[in-house]
Amino acid sequence: MKPEPNTExxxxxxxxxxxxxxxxxxAKEAGFSVPPDLRKDKGWVGQLLEWHLGATAGSxxxxxxxxxxxxxxxxxxxxSGLPLETTFVCVAPLTGIHGITWxxxxxxxxxxxxxxxxxxxxREIPLAERRVGSPLIWSPSQEEDAQLKADWEELMELIVLGKFSQISARHGEVMQLRPKAANGKALTEAYGQQGKPIKTLPRGFYLRTQFTAQILQRYYAC
Incomplete structure (x- = not known):
């Protein structure tokens, strides 16, 4: 892996x-083997980019x-330059969330x-032949931050109230909460509506494609 960059x-x-x-x-430069597809190697592209860019955090x-x-x-x-899937942000905390704010x-x-x-x-482009595009560095505008905050607060309220069965991909205008697990048996601890410990699927925060599309369109339209 290349050393971590010193400046932005x-x-x-x-x-x-x-x-x-x-x-x-x-992949050749990094000594990686290219998988036939990403069905069993979802994190492969990210790992390849991390190697070339010098990212050190890993997981x-x-x-x-x-x-x-x-x-x-x-x-x-x-x-056409539009995002093909939602963007994973991070795993959602289901316990120990008292006092957390946006x-x-x-x-x-x-x-x-x-x-x-x-x-x-x-998908019709073989993985080995797919190319990397032009990068951009972004920070949320005041409006974007307010949108993200509103969705986060709505979703975290459902978590606090233990209403996991009511959470769906329809919640959140720009960010949603979805199960994130290798399979349905990978349960984690949480608290139900009665305040008692329960087991439920881990959840992750994801940015909707229309939100990331706006980021890309604004940048590439400049």
């Missing part, structure tokens, strides 16, 4: 340097470039400064 500008230059290259070219609950305060997010896009939340910390790296995501 150095990170952006590295990201620009790999723009236009194929996954096969990047730790902190920003990928902790010293710079920047999170790395790859975003698969279509031929301002102190892990979600806001993760989204405070993001390096977006678009990648070709159309």
């Amino acid at each position: 500008q150095e990170l952006l230059l590295r990201a620009r340097a790999i723009a236009g290259l194929t996954f096969a070219e990047l 730790k609950p902190q920003q990928d470039f902790e010293s710079l305060g920047i999170e790395l997010k790859s975003i698969p896009i279509s031929h 301002e102190t939340s892990h979600v806001r910390n993760k989204l405070s400064r993001v390096l977006w790296v678009p990648v070709q995501g159309e």
